[in-house]
Amino acid sequence: MIEDWPVDPLIDIHIELLPEFGFTVQNEPVYGPGSVFQGIVHLKLKEVPVAADKIILTFRGAENATAIHNGSYFIQSLWQRTRKDCLLAETEYHFPFTIQMSVTQFPPSLEHKLYQSKFILTAKLIRSAFTLPTMMTQKEINYMPFIETSLLKKPVITTKNNNTKPFVTVKLHSLEYSNKAKRDQPAAVSSVLIELCETVGLVYHQALSTKRIVVSHLYRTCQATAACIGSEYRVQLALPIHLTPTINYSRIIKISSTTSVELPLKIGTLGYGIRASQDSQVCYVESPSNSLRFLRSLQYEEALPLYESVRLPFYQS
Structure with missing residues (x-):
């Protein structure tokens, strides 16, 4: 504070x-x-x-x-x-x-x-x-x-069917997304509301948690007519860049994200296939390497000028 x-x-x-x-x-x-x-x-x-x-x-x-x-x-x-x-x-x-x-x-x-x-x-x-x-x-x-993400070798398919029509089938190619990704899911309905929910809860007080809708989008596909029955639509939900990553290693807090169809999602900060350092440890592990370091500040006499998008750099001869 x-x-x-x-x-x-x-x-x-x-x-x-x-x-x-x-x-x-x-x-x-x-x-x-x-x-x-x-x-x-x-x-x-x-x-x-x-x-x-x-x-x-x-x-x-x-x-x-x-x-x-x-x-x-x-x-x-x-x-x-x-x-x-x-x-x-x-x-x-x-x-x-x-x-x-x-x-x-x-x-x-x-x-x-x-x-x-x-x-x-x-x-x-x-x-x-x-x-x-x-x-x-x-x-x-x-x-x-640095939270890693990856694609699935086989898509996850979830069907919501209460023996009544219409029913919804959701297919996801990943349950882990970076904050720059978009989720694609086909849906067999006349309109689709997609929501991404974030849950924040205290580890030692499970009753204390909050859930909020981070982003949602309503798709209007077509009228509920015979021509639309069995149709499949590809819909997207853009994830905000400021999404809080999924955290499960803190001793105090847990942060998770889910879609409105209750599929658990992992929000990462690294792109698909990008790995964090193998030396990386969570902050609760006692290790001498966990200490932050103050380094000696070096003053460089000869260095390239800083890039500016509005003008060409100036070089001294």
């Missing part, structure tokens, strides 16, 4: 994430297991000098449900005072940082009334030795795990 801290009109501190890292979903940067991303902590002082102890950067990932779980903290010191130097004398400071996520399957970033999963960067200007309030800024990181 984003915290509220005192505001000092003479001090401005904020976090900037560099745009060339991660991948994007709806123009927002997203990071996954093993991702490396860089950023800068900007500190602007309207009056100098300013006495301070240190400036630290904290990365925190936490799940919250009916009880509060503190999650994991990772801390890096960006600046620390010495005996001879305890003053910030410049009006502007810029502290670059580089972070590498561990190859670990954490729950995805999610805001739900039963459950929250958040990944937050926090920069603090600590002045406790001078009995001054700590100044802080936070930035939320959008995290998405």
Whole structure:
């Protein structure tokens, strides 16, 4: 959760994430297991000098449900005072940082009334030795795990038949879909309503769960006449790109998706046949490799210019 801290009109501190890292979903940067991303902590002082102890950067990932779980903290010191130097004398400071996520399957970033999963960067200007309030800024990181998907060798065929006419036959070529996929299913009816439902429930409180319709589409095929009996129609349901992936490894939350014909679906984040790293582990497995790492920020003097879609890159001779 984003915290509220005192505001000092003479001090401005904020976090900037560099745009060339991660991948994007709806123009927002997203990071996954093993991702490396860089950023800068900007500190602007309207009056100098300013006495301070240190400036630290904290990365925190936490799940919250009916009880509060503190999650994991990772801390890096960006600046620390010495005996001879305890003053910030410049009006502007810029502290670059580089972070590498561990190859670990954490729950995805999610805001739900039963459950929250958040990944937050926090920069603090600590002045406790001078009995001054700590100044802080936070930035939320959008995290998405790698959930594999695959096609079935034989389609799944389900028939709803109560010995009355008409009846519906559904054929699916997969029960696992990425958030960019479309589901195809033939249906023998005059109109078809397709719904994708998402269920969120707490692991230790099975009575606490919610179910909502994420997306639906009503198809009008033809009038219920003799000419339509036995007809087959191919219908599609476009899946929104912001779908929450299927999660069954969390100790707190379970997230599943189903169609309106009650076929369990798995929502993944990787395309068909794309495999996640074999070293990937869920976040509850104790392992030294699960630790996030702060890397040394390198400044490259010779590098290709950033790509801009509106103009050609400029190269210095």
